[in-house]
Amino acid sequence: MRWVWFHKLASPKWFYSWSNFWALPVFCFGCLCLAIGLVWGLAFAPEDYQQGNSFRIIYIHVPVAMLAQSCYLALGVASFVFLVWQMKMAPIFIKAMAPIGAVMALIALVSGAIWGKPTWGTWWVWDARLTSVLVLFFLYMGIIALQSALDDLVLANKAAAVISVVGLINLPIIKYSVVLLETLHQGPTFTLTKKPEMPPEMWLPLLCAVIGLYSFVAGLVLWRMQSEILMREHRSSWVKQEVMENGL
Amino acid sequence: MTYFSFVRAEFLVLWRRKQDVLNALLFFVIVVVLFPIGIDSSSEFLTPAASGIIWCATVLAVLMAVDSLFKEDYRDGSLEQLVVCGLSLPLLILLKVIAQWLAVILPLLVIMPLLGEMLYLSSASLWALMVTLLVGSPSLFFMGVIGAALTVSIKQGAILVMLLILPFYLPVIIFSTLAVKAAQAGLPYSGFLAMLLAMSLLSLVLSPFMTAIAVKASVN
Amino acid sequence: MAFDSLSAFLMMGKHGVYVWSAYGFSALALIWLVWNTLSTRQKTRNILRKRFVRSQTR
Numbered sequence: 001m002r003w004v005w006f007h008k009l010a011s012p013k014w015f016y017s018w019s020n021f022w023a024l025p026v027f028c029f030g031c032l033c034l035a036i037g038l039v040w041g042l043a044f045a046p047e048d049y050q051q052g053n054s055f056r057i058i059y060i061h062v063p064v065a066m067l068a069q070s071c072y073l074a075l076g077v078a079s080f081v082f083l084v085w086q087m088k089m090a091p092i093f094i095k096a097m098a099p100i101g102a103v104m105a106l107i108a109l110v111s112g113a114i115w116g117k118p119t120w121g122t123w124w125v126w127d128a129r130l131t132s133v134l135v136l137f138f139l140y141m142g143i144i145a146l147q148s149a150l151d152d153l154v155l156a157n158k159a160a161a162v163i164s165v166v167g168l169i170n171l172p173i174i175k176y177s178v179v180l181l182e183t184l185h186q187g188p189t190f191t192l193t194k195k196p197e198m199p200p201e202m203w204l205p206l207l208c209a210v211i212g213l214y215s216f217v218a219g220l221v222l223w224r225m226q227s228e229i230l231m232r233e234h235r236s237s238w239v240k241q242e243v244m245e246n247g248l
Numbered sequence: 249m250t251y252f253s254f255v256r257a258e259f260l261v262l263w264r265r266k267q268d269v270l271n272a273l274l275f276f277v278i279v280v281v282l283f284p285i286g287i288d289s290s291s292e293f294l295t296p297a298a299s300g301i302i303w304c305a306t307v308l309a310v311l312m313a314v315d316s317l318f319k320e321d322y323r324d325g326s327l328e329q330l331v332v333c334g335l336s337l338p339l340l341i342l343l344k345v346i347a348q349w350l351a352v353i354l355p356l357l358v359i360m361p362l363l364g365e366m367l368y369l370s371s372a373s374l375w376a377l378m379v380t381l382l383v384g385s386p387s388l389f390f391m392g393v394i395g396a397a398l399t400v401s402i403k404q405g406a407i408l409v410m411l412l413i414l415p416f417y418l419p420v421i422i423f424s425t426l427a428v429k430a431a432q433a434g435l436p437y438s439g440f441l442a443m444l445l446a447m448s449l450l451s452l453v454l455s456p457f458m459t460a461i462a463v464k465a466s467v468n
Numbered sequence: 469m470a471f472d473s474l475s476a477f478l479m480m481g482k483h484g485v486y487v488w489s490a491y492g493f494s495a496l497a498l499i500w501l502v503w504n505t506l507s508t509r510q511k512t513r514n515i516l517r518k519r520f521v522r523s524q525t526r
Contacts, residue, residue: 042491043477053480057490064494083461103501107494114490118483135415142412149402158465159398162458163412166394169454170416173447177419180426216498223505227512234516243516 010087012229013238019222027219033212037063040205048202057115059206063213065108065129068136071101071217075143076168079161089225091157092232094164095147096224100217102140108133128179135174139167153232249333254340258347269351272313276356279305280363291368298367299377299428303421306356306381307388307414313352314392315409317344318400318463327400328467337463338456341393345455349389357381376431380424384444390451391416397462420447 008014041059048055075097082090112130113123124130143160150156233239262269283301284294294301321327330340357378364374395413399405427440471477480487 038491042487043471047481052483054483054486056480056487060491060494099504100501103497107497110493110497111490114486114493118486135418138411138415142415145408145411146398149399149405149408152401154468155401155465158461162394162398162462166391166416166454166458169450170391170419173419174415177422177443181422220501220505223509227505227509230512230516234519239516240520243513244520 010089012088012092012233013236015089016226016229016238016242019226023219023222023226026215026222030212030214030216030219033208034063034216035212037205037207037209037212041209045202045205046199051119054115054118057111059209061108061111061115062206063210064104064111065133066210067213067217068101068104068108068133070214071097071104072136072139072164072167072171075101075164076171079164079168082157082161083165091161092225092228093221094143094157094160095228096221098140098143098147098160100220100224102137102144104217105133105137105140109137126182128175128182131178131182132171132175135178136171139171143167249335251335251339251343254335255343255347258344262347262351268313268316269355272309272352273355273359275312276305276309277359277363279308280367284367294367295369296429296432298364298369299373299380299425300421301367302360302363302377302381303424306385307417307421309356310352310385310388311392311410311413312406313348314389314396315399315406317348317393317396318466319396319405322400322466327463331464331467337460341397341459341463342452342456345389345393349386352389353381353385370432372434373428373432376428376437377424379441380427380444383441383448384420384424386448387420387444387451388417390448390455394455394458394462397459397466400463400466420444423447 009018038059042056045056045059047053075094078090078093078097081087082094109130112133116125116130117123143163146163147156147160150159230239230243280301283297287293287297318327321330331337360378360381361374364371364377369377392409392413395409396405398412399408402408423440423443427437427444430437430440478484478488
């Protein structure tokens with residue numbers, strides 16, 4: 001009986017009204033948390049004794065990089081669910097998630113490069129994590145390109161799911177191989193992994209920003225899924241009622 | 249139709265279209281030639297870079313070859329026949345890929361000593377390079393075929409296949425070039441070969457099923 | 469507060485350019501994402517509404 005809510009999520013109509021209720025609060029909570037985390041990190045956290053103030057980029061870089069990976073994980077799981085159980089909401093989720101993941105990967109790359117300049121002395125290092133985020137960005141762009149190239153909706157759903165599952169299987173291998181490549185080359189003299197333990201007044205704002213960004217993305221995904229649901233279900237009567245009667 | 253007659257028909261088609269196979273080979277050689285001309289033709293650059301050059305050219309040639317694997321069958325409707333013929337679709341795809349692999353990789357291995365000479369490779373590293381090609385290239389075909397099946401209904405699908413599949417090729421390129429570098433330094437490289445073999449076997453097991461899903465979705 | 473004055477906060481030691489360009493880019497990208505999401509939502513509704521109105525008058 002407890003699983004009824006889960007099965008209901010598979011119905012577009014029920015999902016629409018459910019997300020209508022949750023999207024705005026979740027998004028606002030995310031914005032608030034993110035703002036608190038960023039202001040706290042930028043203005044109040046103590047200076048890093050090695051990197052000075054450039055370490056403050058961490059408060060946007062790390063949450064965004066985490067999101068870039070989590071989005072792909074969610075994408076892969078949803079694709080697997082779609083291929084096995086043909087759940088109707090899964091392709092809608094994939095379509096909504098892929099652009100967000102791509103933007104997250106892009107921000108992670110750019111902020112990482114800007115952070116690299118004062119820390120490593122170059123904009124780009126063939127560091128394992130930078131390279132794997134770059135690959136992640138390509139994977140997202142591939143999914144988006146595939147979806148926009150295929151006109152047939154059924155085929156586009158299947159194609160995006162297949163390529164995301166293949167990506168999910170491949171991603172650990174890619175990551176392992178890139179780490180191997182890096183350890184065999186000469187590593188950068190200053191690595192971020194060997195950073196000393198962070199004091200709480202440094203990582204608490206980071207935690208706040210991470211939670212905030214997750215919530216922010218959740219709200220965005222719900223909104224994007226709503227647009228996609230309306231477009232796909234435009235023949236059903238509830239969509240007509242929803243669009244004609246409610247303003248936004 | 250039986251599996252045997254299918255394989256015979258596949259090889260017959262490959263033999264009739266031998267110009268395509270030759271084109272893939274020529275494309276491969278031209279890409280390799282671009283590097284000494286474009287960057288540096290001295291042996292100080294070419295010897296360490298040779299394995300990377302050969303592998304990058306191989307990856308591109310394989311993707312070009314794989315992209316056309318289903319195109320003709322899709323256009324003349326024989327891909328649909330494969331889906332409805334009652335034989336196992338994943339198995340048919342597996343056989344088709346193996347036939348294509350033999351047709352592309354065997355000629356490539358034959359001309360490899362020539363290219364090794366042109367890129368100033370020592371005979372030990374040439375051997376390592378050929379073994380990595382033999383062991384690693386199946387995974388290139390098996391991963392590429394998924395992309396080819398997904399984009400078979402698009403007219404200009406080749407670029408899209410490149411964008412989709414090339415990121416998956418990174419580990420294969422990394423393991424192979426590391427193996428050849430280890431061979432050049434006189435170190436054992438069987439660990440890298442084992443990784444390549446593992447990737448080939450994994451993709452051999454998973455890819456036919458993924459490709460079958462993609463083919464079915466594309467045909468309908 | 470880790471900084472003495474507003475100008476010190478904006479300068480961030482000698483790393484002000486890096487920190488603020490990183491945050492500026494991130495903010496622009498996130499704002500674009502929100503704008504894109506909301507405008508798609510609004511556009512979808514407008515398209516559907518027009519379609520429904522047209523089918524009613526016919």
